[in-house]
Amino acid sequence: MxxxxxxxxxxxxxxxxxxxxxxxxxxxxxxxxxxxxxxxxxxxxxxxxxxxxxxxxxxxxxxxxxxxxxxxxxxxxxxxRLIPQAAEPRARVLELANVIACDIHPVNNMRILRYLQDTLGVTPEQKDAWYQHWVDEGLGAVERLLAQHGRGPWCFGDQPTLADCCLVPQIANAQRMGCRTERFERTMAVYRHACEHPAFQQAEPQRQPDYTAR
Missing domain, CATH: 3.40.30.10 (Glutaredoxin)
Known part of the structure; x- marks a missing residue:
């Protein structure tokens, strides 16, 4: 592959x-x-x-x-397995994963931010405020979902799922962009736990062959 x-x-x-x-x-x-x-x-x-x-x-x-x-x-x-087969746990994992994949990421990815800045002429401060707003909205939803349905050290239990695969990169990007994330306590507990796992460490941006510090 x-x-x-x-x-x-x-x-x-x-x-x-x-x-x-x-x-x-x-x-x-x-x-x-x-x-x-x-x-x-x-x-x-x-x-x-x-x-x-x-x-x-x-x-x-x-x-x-x-x-x-x-x-x-x-x-x-x-x-x-990262996406459970049973109906209810599958739905919970997909629900949280899609908050990140559909609600946070699409409005904050690079091409959107470049369009805001280069075409619409927003200031860097306005662009940062845009990014923080959608992170706050999305992670607020993630935090509420985890409070109601989450359990264990991962999003949903004792093993990582698709939800964790989506959560960790989103938090990493939010922190890189200077967003305030610590108030999302349950979310950040999952993030910190995942960052200790060898597979999550192997996937980190700084460990990739094309990594540059800028």
Whole structure:
């Protein structure tokens, strides 16, 4: 398998965590989204028509979108399972994961922030306020869901799930952007626990071959 990834992409980070949890070897192919490599004609035509990262190549099968990739990995390599099979725990994991994947990430990813700044002309201070607002909204929902339904050291029990794969990159990005996250106590307890796990450490941005400090 090959993973087309950018070290600071939270969606790529999710997939790297899933691969590491499942112990799946994967050839890392860096795609620098800061300079537009994800929009290069050969990448779009041959790897990912959506012109984003991540993308997974498994033999002749190509797949984009992190949530679809993790679902595919779960179907092909079910141990350890990241999306539960039973209806209620499956729904809870997907509910929380989608708060992050659908409510927080899409309005705060790089192309949105660049559009705000470069096209709409918002100031850096306004851009930062935008980012913090949507982090607060989304993590507030995550915190309430964990308070009502969470248990154990992970989001939902004694083993990591898709919810944890989504939560950790979102917190890492929020902290990198200077957001205030410590008041989300249950959320941050899960984050700190996950950061001690070898698979989550293996997937960290600073451990990727394309990592740069800036």
């Amino acid at each position: 090959q993973i087309y990834s950018f070290f600071n992409s939270s969606t790529s980070y999710r997939v790297r965590i899933a691969l590491a949890l499942k112990g799946l070897p994967c050839d890392y192919q860096p795609v620098n989204i800061r300079v537009g490599e994800h929009r290069a004609a050969d990448y779009v035509a041959a790897i990912n028509p959506s012109a984003v990262v991540p993308a997974l190549v498994d033999g002749d099968f190509h797949l984009g979108q992190s949530m679809a990739i993790i679902d595919y990995l779960d179907a092909c390599h079910p141990e350890p």
